[in-house]
Amino acid sequence: MPTYVYETIPAKTGAKTKRYEIRQSIKDAALKKHPETGESVRRVIAGGVGVLKSGSSSPASHCHNSSCGCG
Numbered sequence: 001m002p003t004y005v006y007e008t009i010p011a012k013t014g015a016k017t018k019r020y021e022i023r024q025s026i027k028d029a030a031l032k033k034h035p036e037t038g039e040s041v042r043r044v045i046a047g048g049v050g051v052l053k054s055g056s057s058s059p060a061s062h063c064h065n066s067s068c069g070c071g
Contacts, residue, residue: 002026006034006041019044 004024007017020034020041030043 004030005044005046006031007044008034009040009042011040 001023003021005019006022007019010017018039022031022035024031031041033039034041
C-alpha cells in the first residue's frame, strides 16, 4: 500500500500546517479529514523516486534527439 502525505488546512490565517503520512490503497479517494483528529486535510503532491528503464542501463539509450546533448 502506498503512503501519501497530507497536510492540515489551517482555519486561521497564519496558523501552521501539520503534515502526516497516511497509508491507504491507491484505489481510495483522497481524504478530506484526518481519520484520528478530524482536522481538515489535503493531499500533498510530492516528488517520487522513479527509474526509467528500457532495455539498457545507459542514459544515452533513452535519447532520441541527438541535439539535446544527453547522448
